[in-house]
Amino acid sequence: MFEILETKASLQQDNDVAANDVRQYLKSHQVYLVNLMGSPGAGKTSVLQRIIESLKDRYRIGVMEADVDSDVDANAIASLGVKVIQLHTGGSCHMDARMTEKGLHALGIEDVDVVFLENVGNLVCPAEFDVGANLKMMILSTPEGDDKPLKYPLMFQVSDCMLINKIDVKEVFGFDTAKAKEYALALNPHLEIFAVSAKSGEGFAAVIGYLRQKIEEQS
């Protein structure tokens, strides 16, 4: 069953080299990169809109919207008045470090402080590829179920923080927040967890505080 994984192994090595290039490039320009990941429909774009609204007066923000196809999300983000670029992955299920590097060049990072990369909607593949980001933020939405850490462990292991989104409708789906946290923390004891609703804005003050602290630490 492991034919594909062998192919992936060499891709991974190339990617690690490229991820280091991205890190150097970001450092030389004093830019902070956040890699935002989650399933299709978890609420990545809505969460990003909330975050941008709260941070855009403090930092110059750039956004890279990665999609297999379509410009739906880039249009939504552009309306907030920040710099945005749409990346089409040409069918690929994730962003890798080289794609990210090209995206950063195309976006232009001379006049930004923080860049958000909205990765392809996928709870599996993006977790495997270090894109050179300073922070890996993942979203788990309550309709997906509290058992997802058991089934897609790598995403929870590699992330720095997790937003449990659509917390306002958790009862509808019998989502057990304590259980989700327990599963996730068993995989990654350092994971910072926030319960939020991108719809109502609930829980975002803590997320914004956390992000500001992380960005300031870096600079």
Added chain:
Amino acid sequence: MFEILETKASLQQDNDVAANDVRQYLKSHQVYLVNLMGSPGAGKTSVLQRIIESLKDRYRIGVMEADVDSDVDANAIASLGVKVIQLHTGGSCHMDARMTEKGLHALGIEDVDVVFLENVGNLVCPAEFDVGANLKMMILSTPEGDDKPLKYPLMFQVSDCMLINKIDVKEVFGFDTAKAKEYALALNPHLEIFAVSAKSGEGFAAVIGYLRQKIEEQS
């Protein structure tokens, strides 16, 4: 941006050969294979439970539960008293035809009529790999949003039928069923669409009728 896609191209050719092997193998045993796909948390296992309950008195059913890791879904299915096997993809984000062939051998198809493959939760990668199934069934759940056909077109293009699941909570998420259908049918005019709720059972009579017809046509 296309380094990975070139690698994929040769993988795809190998996979097409293997998919034909699977088709021959199924045909020689008069077994019907359904490839069930959708995002994490779309409700693949719950939908499968509903379908099995309605079909298990008519057909001898086997189930292959593909997961990156964990046995959560296989346990849920085994409780229905049908033959089930858990496949661990070892990190891979989709099932391919060779993995499927190995799974069918391990499951043993001499004493079954219909096999369901629950693919890895992913709206991107499984769409790219023909596993040799007779029917491709996809699930889109209402919390994911009605714009998903625009963002993950291939899955909608390759599927034979689509179940819009969690239809009972569509108002909570402002999910516009007509819009989702319109987007999906623009990509694939032959797509059969069913609105269902795996929670309440709503809409499953039509799904079961469709499946029975497809299975009978084949045999």
